[in-house]
Amino acid sequence: MIIVPLGVASATPTAVRHLPSVALWREGDVHLFDCGENTQMRMLQAGLKRSKIENIFISHFDVDHYSGLIGLLSTLQLQRRDRTLNIIGPKGIKEYVEWNISFAKVDLNYDLNFVEVEEDFESQRVVDEDEYYVEARPLNHSKFCMGFRFQEKDKPGKVDAEKAEALGITEDAQYKALKAGEDIELSDGKIIKSYDIVGHPRPGDSFAYISDTKYCPNAVKLAMNTNILYHEATFSESLADKAVETGHSTSGDAARVATEAQTKLLVIGHFSARYTNPFVLLREARAKFFPAWLATELRPIYTNPSQEKGIVQQKVYIKEIDEKSDSKSPRKKSYDKGSGSGKRFIKRRGSSDRGDDRRGSNRRGSSSRRDDSGGERRKRRPERQSKERDYNRDYNKDYNNDNQGSSRPPKHITPRTPFDNFDRF
Ligand SMILES: [Zn+2]
Numbered sequence: 001m002i003i004v005p006l007g008v009a010s011a012t013p014t015a016v017r018h019l020p021s022v023a024l025w026r027e028g029d030v031h032l033f034d035c036g037e038n039t040q041m042r043m044l045q046a047g048l049k050r051s052k053i054e055n056i057f058i059s060h061f062d063v064d065h066y067s068g069l070i071g072l073l074s075t076l077q078l079q080r081r082d083r084t085l086n087i088i089g090p091k092g093i094k095e096y097v098e099w100n101i102s103f104a105k106v107d108l109n110y111d112l113n114f115v116e117v118e119e120d121f122e123s124q125r126v127v128d129e130d131e132y133y134v135e136a137r138p139l140n141h142s143k144f145c146m147g148f149r150f151q152e153k154d155k156p157g158k159v160d161a162e163k164a165e166a167l168g169i170t171e172d173a174q175y176k177a178l179k180a181g182e183d184i185e186l187s188d189g190k191i192i193k194s195y196d197i198v199g200h201p202r203p204g205d206s207f208a209y210i211s212d213t214k215y216c217p218n219a220v221k222l223a224m225n226t227n228i229l230y231h232e233a234t235f236s237e238s239l240a241d242k243a244v245e246t247g248h249s250t251s252g253d254a255a256r257v258a259t260e261a262q263t264k265l266l267v268i269g270h271f272s273a274r275y276t277n278p279f280v281l282l283r284e285a286r287a288k289f290f291p292a293w294l295a296t297e298l299r300p301i302y303t304n305p306s307q308e309k310g311i312v313q314q315k316v317y318i319k320e321i322d323e324k325s326d327s328k329s330p331r332k333k334s335y336d337k338g339s340g341s342g343k344r345f346i347k348r349r350g351s352s353d354r355g356d357d358r359r360g361s362n363r364r365g366s367s368s369r370r371d372d373s374g375g376e377r378r379k380r381r382p383e384r385q386s387k388e389r390d391y392n393r394d395y396n397k398d399y400n401n402d403n404q405g406s407s408r409p410p411k412h413i414t415p416r417t418p419f420d421n422f423d424r425f
Helices: 039-046 069-078 093-103 161-166 172-179 217-223 237-246 251-261 279-288 353-362 366-373 381-402
Strands: 002-007 021-026 029-033 053-057 085-090 112-117 124-128 132-138 146-152 206-210 228-232 266-269 292-294
Touching: 002 039, 002 228, 002 266, 021 039, 039 069, 053 069, 053 132, 069 085, 069 093, 085 093, 085 124, 093 112, 112 124, 132 217, 146 217, 206 217, 206 251, 217 228, 217 251, 228 251, 237 251, 251 266, 251 279, 251 292, 266 279, 279 292
Parallel strands: 029 053, 053 085, 085 112, 206 228, 228 266, 266 292
Antiparallel strands: 002 021, 021 029, 124 132, 132 146, 146 206
C-alpha cells in the first residue's frame, strides 16, 4: 500500500500547496480520498494513472474537498473509460455529480456507482471487496464530515512447502484448499490439517484518512492500530481556540489521536495557508507522538518500503523547505531519514516546466531561449543533449541559489496586512 499526498493545503491553496486529496495505491489500483481542485494534475505529476482509479471517497461538502471531481470525471470520459467508478460520499453526492453531467450534456460511457451516506450513522462499511474493505465514521466538523479507514483483509498464512511435500501434498488444488483453511484428505486416507501446514494469517495493511474535524473519538476508532494515519493538522497549538471554533484540529490533536489509536505512523496534512513553513506543526506533533511526518505533496509513503519503492515515480521535482536552510548541498540534508522515498529531489527527464517558465521570464522569452548560448551548437543533436544537461545544471544552480536565504531565520507565519483580516484556513 502506497500513500501519495496530492494536496496538503486546507481551504485555500497556496503557491506550493494544493487543495486536499490523498491517493492510496494498492495492487495497481488507485483510491482517492477527497478530490480538491488540481487532483488530476497532481496525479499525473505523482506518476499515478487516472485510469486506475477504483474508488473516490469524498469526506464532506466543503468545496475544497470535491472541487476537482467533475474535471476528473470528464477526463475519464475523454480517456474512454469503460469500467464502473465508485463514488462514496455524503448524501447528495449523486445529485451533484449527475446534475453536472447532465448540465454539460455528457453521455458518460462508463457507469458511476454511488454510495451515499446519511448523516445519522455510527459506522458503515462503504466498500467491501474480497481483499479489502473501507469503513466510514462521522467526524466532528462544522458540517457533516466522514473519516475513512481502508483495511486490507487478513492474508492467508504462509505455506510450509517442505513440510507439505514431505507429507505427500503435490497438487495445486490441495495447496489452495489448505491455504483457504480447509483440511484435506490424501488418496491413502490420511487427513492433513490446514493449521499443520499453513502459518498464522498475516494482518492486512491499514490506512486511516481523517480530514476536517476537531479531536474526535471516532477518529481514534478509525485509526486504531493502523499502519498509517493521515490526520488533518490545520492549526498550531497557539491557535487551539480557532481550531475548535472552526471544527478543525491542531497538530497536538492529531498527535493525540495517533497516540490513542496506537498508529504506527502519523502523517499530518491540511495545513492552513498561514503556515508558509509547516515544520512548526511537525515539531508540535512530534513532541507528543513519534514517528510523525509532514505530508509532502507527491512524496510516496510506503507500508512496505522494501517491496514498494520505485512503483510510483514522480514526474516533477519535489521542492521542500527545510528547517535549517543551509542549502548549499540540499541533497545531503535529511530531517527525517525514514520519510517517504528518501529521494529529496527527483529529477525529471529533460527540462522541467517550471524551469522553462523561469528561464523564459528571465531571458528573452521562451521562443528564443534556445538561442542564447551559442547558435551553432543547436544544429547538431548530441550537442543539443549536452545543452539540455547544461540547462538542467543551471536549473539546479538556480534552485540552490533560491534556497540560500539561509541567513534568514525560518519563517513560519505569513505576515498579515491590515486588509488581511479574513480567516485563512
Ligand atoms: Zn478542509
